[in-house]
Amino acid sequence: MSSQEEILSDGRFSHIARDPRFWEMPERERKVKIDKRFRAMFHDKKFKLRYTVDKRGRPVNYSSAENLRRFYALSESDSDLSEGEGKELAGKKKKKK
Numbered sequence: 001m002s003s004q005e006e007i008l009s010d011g012r013f014s015h016i017a018r019d020p021r022f023w024e025m026p027e028r029e030r031k032v033k034i035d036k037r038f039r040a041m042f043h044d045k046k047f048k049l050r051y052t053v054d055k056r057g058r059p060v061n062y063s064s065a066e067n068l069r070r071f072y073a074l075s076e077s078d079s080d081l082s083e084g085e086g087k088e089l090a091g092k093k094k095k096k097k
Contacts, residue, residue: 033075042068 007013016022041047042065049064 031071031073034072035075039074041072042074 008017047064047068051060051062051064054060054062
């Protein structure tokens with residue numbers, strides 16, 4: 001038996017398998033959604049740092065932009081789309097007059 005199965009078969013820890021606090025978070029929910037106003041932080045030089053060593057002194061080839069992409073995702077919410085559609089409809093109404 002693997003150690004994970006032993007832990008879950010133990011009466012003291014059997015509730016962990018059913019408790020949502022211990023479930024793994026889905027991939028699409030891990031990243032924080034940001035809207036298009038903050039899109040520049042992925043491309044702007046002010047947000048980009050180049051690391052040469054990690055916190056323990058080991059050499060790395062890593063930039064902060066990669067870190068931003070790991071934690072943040074651009075949202076493509078319905079509210080952004082509805083605003084654009086609303087502007088298009090308003091433009092069409094003006095043309096008819």
